[in-house]
Amino acid sequence: MIVHSVIFTLKHPAGSSAEAKFLTDALVLTQIHGVQHFERLRQISPKNEFDFGFSMQFADAAAYQRYDEHPIHVEFVRDRWVPEVAKFLEIDYEAL
Amino acid sequence: MIVHSVIFTLKHPAGSSAEAKFLTDALVLTQIHGVQHFERLRQISPKNEFDFGFSMQFADAAAYQRYDEHPIHVEFVRDRWVPEVAKFLEIDYEAL
Numbered sequence: 001m002i003v004h005s006v007i008f009t010l011k012h013p014a015g016s017s018a019e020a021k022f023l024t025d026a027l028v029l030t031q032i033h034g035v036q037h038f039e040r041l042r043q044i045s046p047k048n049e050f051d052f053g054f055s056m057q058f059a060d061a062a063a064y065q066r067y068d069e070h071p072i073h074v075e076f077v078r079d080r081w082v083p084e085v086a087k088f089l090e091i092d093y094e095a096l
Numbered sequence: 097m098i099v100h101s102v103i104f105t106l107k108h109p110a111g112s113s114a115e116a117k118f119l120t121d122a123l124v125l126t127q128i129h130g131v132q133h134f135e136r137l138r139q140i141s142p143k144n145e146f147d148f149g150f151s152m153q154f155a156d157a158a159a160y161q162r163y164d165e166h167p168i169h170v171e172f173v174r175d176r177w178v179p180e181v182a183k184f185l186e187i188d189y190e191a192l
Contacts, residue, residue, distance in 0.1 A: 002140070007187060023192065044098070045188035053189055089185075091103055092141035093149055096119065 001095070002058045004067075007043055007050035008088035014051070022084050025076075026054060032070045034063035050089065064092075097191070098154045100163075103139055103146035104184035110147070118180050121172075122150060128166045130159035146185065160188075 012018040023040055030038045041053035058064040067073055108114040119136055126134045137149035154160040163169055 003137075004141075040192045041099075041189040042192050043187060044190055045100075045186050047186045050187075052192070053187070055189075090141050090143040091139060091146075091149070091187075093137040093151075094140055096136045096138050096148070 002061065002064050003055060003093040004058060004064060004090070005053055005055040005092075006088050006090045007048070007053045009049065009051045009086045011084055011086045018084075022080060023052070025080060028072055028076060029054075029056070029067075032067050032072050034058055034066055049087070098157065098160050099151060099189040100154060100160060100186070101149055101151040101188075102184050102186045103144070103149045105145065105147045105182045107180055107182045114180075118176060119148070121176060124168055124172060125150075125152070125163075128163050128168050130154055130162055145183070 010019055010022060012022065026040065027038070029035060036057040036059070037055070039053075039055045041055060043050045043053050056067075058067065106115055106118060108118065122136065123134070125131060132153040132155070133151070135149075135151045137151060139146045139149050152163075154163065
């Protein structure tokens with residue numbers, strides 16, 4: 001099982017309708033087969049510069065790859081992530 | 097509920113006994129009252145420079161603060177984390 005997450009900061013002002021729309025529209029990713037336990041999170045540590053997080057689980061690397069290549073994901077990255085996200089860091093976990 | 101996590105890289109060589117010992121000894125943190133769902137993780141994304149992660153949950157900010165100030169945590173940070181960890185990033189999540 002792989003936990004894929006990304007911490008990020010949006011270009012939109014905090015509390016703006018554009019921010020809310022981005023966070024709502026990201027739920028489109030849950031339509032991709034293989035995405036489990038999708039969570040939208042607020043990053044609250046003052047020890048890093050990111051405001052939000054998305055987290056999801058995949059059964060295995062093949063499911064992760066299918067997500068990565070899925071048109072819904074590719075279009076979300078192209079049309080929403082790239083233009084609206086100021087900075088981000090991806091983190092992937094497997095159990096030790 | 098707060099999910100507290102830290103991604104990190106050890107000074108020890110990959111696969112070394114010192115690495116294994118650090119990851120085992122970190123389980124001492126689970127003795128601290130309020131620490132829930134403690135996980136030791138391997139960070140596998142090539143898109144960041146960290147090798148491992150620890151993740152745990154706290155019921156609220158007060159439980160998190162008690163952990164942070166607990167002698168077991170303070171001593172682990174002083175005696176193991178600072179001398180053995182090369183770099184790290186802390187991340188704290190709340191549900192949106």
